[in-house]
Amino acid sequence: MSRPENATALVTGASRGIGAAIAKALAADGWAVAVNYRADEEGARRTVDEIEQAGGRAVAIQGDVANGSCEDLFERAEAELGPVFALVNNAGVTADGLAIQLDDDAWSKVIDTNLTAAFRLTRRGAKSMIRARYGRIINIASVVGPRANAGQANYAAAKAGLIGMTKTVATEVARRGVTVNAVAPGFIETDMTVDHAERAVEHIPARRAGQPEDVAAAVRFLASDDAGYVTGTTLYVDGGMSA
Amino acid sequence: MAATVTPEAVEKTIVDALPQFGVEESDITRDATFEDLDVDSLDLAELSQIIEDEYGVQLKGDDVGKIKTVGDAIDLVVSRAG
Numbered sequence: 001m002s003r004p005e006n007a008t009a010l011v012t013g014a015s016r017g018i019g020a021a022i023a024k025a026l027a028a029d030g031w032a033v034a035v036n037y038r039a040d041e042e043g044a045r046r047t048v049d050e051i052e053q054a055g056g057r058a059v060a061i062q063g064d065v066a067n068g069s070c071e072d073l074f075e076r077a078e079a080e081l082g083p084v085f086a087l088v089n090n091a092g093v094t095a096d097g098l099a100i101q102l103d104d105d106a107w108s109k110v111i112d113t114n115l116t117a118a119f120r121l122t123r124r125g126a127k128s129m130i131r132a133r134y135g136r137i138i139n140i141a142s143v144v145g146p147r148a149n150a151g152q153a154n155y156a157a158a159k160a161g162l163i164g165m166t167k168t169v170a171t172e173v174a175r176r177g178v179t180v181n182a183v184a185p186g187f188i189e190t191d192m193t194v195d196h197a198e199r200a201v202e203h204i205p206a207r208r209a210g211q212p213e214d215v216a217a218a219v220r221f222l223a224s225d226d227a228g229y230v231t232g233t234t235l236y237v238d239g240g241m242s243a
Numbered sequence: 244m245a246a247t248v249t250p251e252a253v254e255k256t257i258v259d260a261l262p263q264f265g266v267e268e269s270d271i272t273r274d275a276t277f278e279d280l281d282v283d284s285l286d287l288a289e290l291s292q293i294i295e296d297e298y299g300v301q302l303k304g305d306d307v308g309k310i311k312t313v314g315d316a317i318d319l320v321v322s323r324a325g
Contacts (some may be wrong), residue, residue, distance in 0.1 A: 017323060173285070176285070
């Protein structure tokens with residue numbers, strides 16, 4: 001089946017970095033895009049403007065996905081743009097520290113935003129997608145999770161959890177034309193990684209950090225009709241780091 | 244606005260919905276088990292959504308686990324709406 005008319009993609013955490021690049025790439029591929037942001041309204045508006053200037057359709061929708069009532073993002077996106085057939089769970093935070101020093105808040109904050117929110121939004125999104133017999137759910141995971149990264153036990157747990165959730169949900173909804181996949185970015189140049197670049201590049205076979213557009217291209221593919229037989233998998237965008 | 248919940252109306256909703264899950268209409272009776280009709284948990288989850296949209300009656304995961312026959316489903320929806 002091909003993408004329905006007026007199909008909207010909801011991208012969480014899309015005010016900047018990887019999320020903004022994803023929003024723009026999907027818009028360039030014909031999706032109407034709901035650009036969700038928590039606090040960076042200016043960044044979200046910039047993303048929307050860039051999409052519109054390129055001839056696409058987008059709206060900025062404020063909402064903290066870690067808030068238990070995040071599911072209304074769907075209603076709002078649908079009211080402004082059209083039925084949501086792609087969900088990109090990109091919103092993510094870090095709160096680093098060695099496990100012996102991480103407090104409960106630092107643990108919960110990262111699990112709530114990076115994993116629990118993705119589950120809630122997936123639950124809501126999949127309900128309407130299975131009825132429509134079409135959907136694309138893409139979870140932005142990380143090489144961290146499958147791989148260790150000292151100081152990020154919470155982040156690693158959330159991202160590894162996201163990959164596990166991706167596989168199981170994918171098998172539940174596959175026969176309804178809904179695919180569920182994860183993208184695992186390696187070291188990508190964004191605000192989140194700016195302090196670690198030089199040291200990290202030595203360990204990357206490609207000898208450079210990735211760009212948000214590299215991740216966005218993978219998401220664009222997974223959201224496309226071409227990827228209709230790809231589900232339950234994790235696409236690594238890491239310059240060879242995990243090979 | 245939610246439709247009126249009567250056993251006849253609920254039965255009709257279910258009978259109309261099941262063929263989209265590959266069920267032959269002629270096989271649908273009150274005593275037919277969902278297992279015999281080849282209706283699995285995903286189909287039942289979707290059927291729950293159809294019922295919720297039509298009648299405003301919410302069927303949760305636990306409920307769906309206990310529904311074995313078409314009759315069980317009809318009776319549960321009617322009892323929940325009351």
